[in-house]
Amino acid sequence: MKNNWFKGAALAAGILAAGAAQAETLKIGVAGPFTGPNAAFGAQLQKGAEMAAADLNAAGGVLGMQIELTFGDDVSDPKQGVSVANKFVGEGVKFVLGHFNSGVTLPASEVYRENGMMAVTPSATNICVTDRKLGACGDNWKEAAPDLLMFRTCGRDDQQGGVAASFIVEKLAGKAVAVIHDKTPYGQGLADATKAALEGKGVQAAIYEGVNTGDKDFSALVSKMKEAKVEVVYWGGLHTEGGLLVRQMADQGMKATFMSGDGITSDEFASIGGPAVEGTLMTFPPDPRKRPEAADIVKKFEAAGFNPEAYTLYSYAAMQIMAQAITAAGAADPVKAAEQMYDKGPFKTVLGDISFDNKGDITRPDYVLYTWKKVGDKITYVQD
Numbered sequence: 001m002k003n004n005w006f007k008g009a010a011l012a013a014g015i016l017a018a019g020a021a022q023a024e025t026l027k028i029g030v031a032g033p034f035t036g037p038n039a040a041f042g043a044q045l046q047k048g049a050e051m052a053a054a055d056l057n058a059a060g061g062v063l064g065m066q067i068e069l070t071f072g073d074d075v076s077d078p079k080q081g082v083s084v085a086n087k088f089v090g091e092g093v094k095f096v097l098g099h100f101n102s103g104v105t106l107p108a109s110e111v112y113r114e115n116g117m118m119a120v121t122p123s124a125t126n127i128c129v130t131d132r133k134l135g136a137c138g139d140n141w142k143e144a145a146p147d148l149l150m151f152r153t154c155g156r157d158d159q160q161g162g163v164a165a166s167f168i169v170e171k172l173a174g175k176a177v178a179v180i181h182d183k184t185p186y187g188q189g190l191a192d193a194t195k196a197a198l199e200g201k202g203v204q205a206a207i208y209e210g211v212n213t214g215d216k217d218f219s220a221l222v223s224k225m226k227e228a229k230v231e232v233v234y235w236g237g238l239h240t241e242g243g244l245l246v247r248q249m250a251d252q253g254m255k256a257t258f259m260s261g262d263g264i265t266s267d268e269f270a271s272i273g274g275p276a277v278e279g280t281l282m283t284f285p286p287d288p289r290k291r292p293e294a295a296d297i298v299k300k301f302e303a304a305g306f307n308p309e310a311y312t313l314y315s316y317a318a319m320q321i322m323a324q325a326i327t328a329a330g331a332a333d334p335v336k337a338a339e340q341m342y343d344k345g346p347f348k349t350v351l352g353d354i355s356f357d358n359k360g361d362i363t364r365p366d367y368v369l370y371t372w373k374k375v376g377d378k379i380t381y382v383q384d
Contacts, residue, residue: 025068026061026332028053028322029088031098031108033076037214037240040266041100045122046071047306048315049097051297062323063332074099078107085111093117094334095326097318100311102126102186109150118149118334120322122314125157125262126189130360149338151356153314153321153349155365157186160261160283161193163367167281168232169201172257175231178207180221180245182237190261191236206230211241218245222252235260243272250276257281265310270372270379278379280372285365287383288313294350317349324348 032045053067061067070091072084081104088096089111096112096119099105105124112119121129128137130150168177177198181191188210195205206228209221222245225233233249233256235242246258259281270277289298294313301308308316322337324347329336341347345355355363370381 024065026063026065026095026326027068027070027091027093028319029070029072029084029091029093029096029098031072031074031081031084031088031096031104032100033104034071034073036075036077038076038100038238040239040268041123041311042073043306044308044310044312045098045100045315047301047308048122048312049319051300052316052319055297056319056323062326063330065332067319067323072098074101074104074108076101076104078104081105081108082111084108088117089115094332095322095337096120097122097315097322099124101184102129102189103184105129105150106185109148112150113148116147116149116334118151118322118338120151120153120318122153122318123262123311124152124186125154125160126185127156127158127193128185128189131156148360149334151321151338151341151360153318153351153354153362154262154311155285155367156361157190157193157261158197159365160367161190161195162197163283163369164194164234164259164261164281165197165201165203167369168198168234168259169203172232175257176206176229177203177232177234178209178225178228178230178256179205179234180207180236181210182213182241183210184213184237186263187237189236190263191234194234194236194261211237211245213237213241215241216244218248219252221245222249222254225249225256226252226254230254230256232257232259235264237263239264239266239269239272243269243277246273246280247276262310265381267307267309267378267380275379277372278374282370282372282381283367284310284370284381286368288351291350291352293348293352297350313350317351317354320349321347321354 030049032042034042057066074081074084085108102124179195181187262284325337325340328340346353369384373382
């Protein structure tokens with residue numbers, strides 16, 4: 001059990017949960033970028049949550065309660081994420097699925113902490129989402145965060161950064177590397193983790209530079225990388241700017257291996273980058289759509305006309321885990337449910353068996369390499 005649970009918050013959450021347990025519904029907030037440039041990822045979180053809630057309700061709900069979803073569109077903006085979190089507080093929500101971006105999840109989670117709410121993110125990989133340390137995460141975070149009821153069903157930046165660095169060192173040895181990021185907690189966190197892992201293996205980045213989210217012209221950066229004879233470009237960021245960067249590299253005749261992480265795991269990356277994305281390398285866990293546990297659910301999504309790529313099934317699994325933890329706790333109490341998540345497991349999900357360590361991270365991170373290739377009439381990511 002996580003040591004010294006915060007008794008004040010536990011008491012407050014218990015009082016609130018006692019009323020919720022008598023209700024006919026269990027209200028769960030779902031937060032993500034449902035509009036804006038990252039709406040493709042928001043759709044993954046939304047569809048995953050909706051399908052999971054529908055399936056759980058059809059099976060009798062949670063402790064006899066039907067799940068009622070309430071949605072909050074954070075547009076990938078940290079301030080809007082805090083507004084969504086406060087909206088959930090006002091609605092009496094005690095359990096949250098989200099957010100998508102690390103930079104939104106972090107400030108929103110402080111609202112959840114203050115109100116004794118549990119949150120499970122399917123996608124926020126910055127280490128500080130669960131593992132807050134002064135210095136590494138900024139002096140505004142509490143050192144131990146013992147009252148932070150924050151979990152994730154995905155891995156962490158330091159884990160996938162290590163996989164990327166190992167590949168670069170082993171397969172692309174001797175090539176000049178540029179590490180570029182979008183200055184967000186996710187993008188820079190991933191870039192910094194990869195850069196640190198490279199340095200640990202004796203490789204120094206020839207260029208390390210940040211760009212702004214929303215930028216569309218990377219011609220000066222591409223010229224700088226060409227001048228430095230960069231042959232490998234590691235991108236820490238999302239598919240929006242990443243797709244433009246790889247396209248402009250090709251337009252300027254820059255022949256370099258492009259590599260990134262889970263932030264480009266959307267077919268929109270190819271829509272933005274065009275043919276230039278072929279050959280792009282990417283780290284992501286083994287394709288969850290191919291897991292035997294997910295077979296029936298994948299068929300349901302496909303029958304509904306939705307491709308459950310990337311974080312869709314991570315969202316579905318987050319809902320499954322919350323439901324199982326609440327059931328094990330015997331009450332819709334965030335603190336008691338969190339204790340079950342720390343102490344119990346594995347939880348049965350569409351991603352297979354999942355357990356959590358004492359920080360709220362999954363115990364089986366398993367990043368692998370993908371390559372973007374032409375498959376039929378489109379370019380998509382294929383596990384190597």
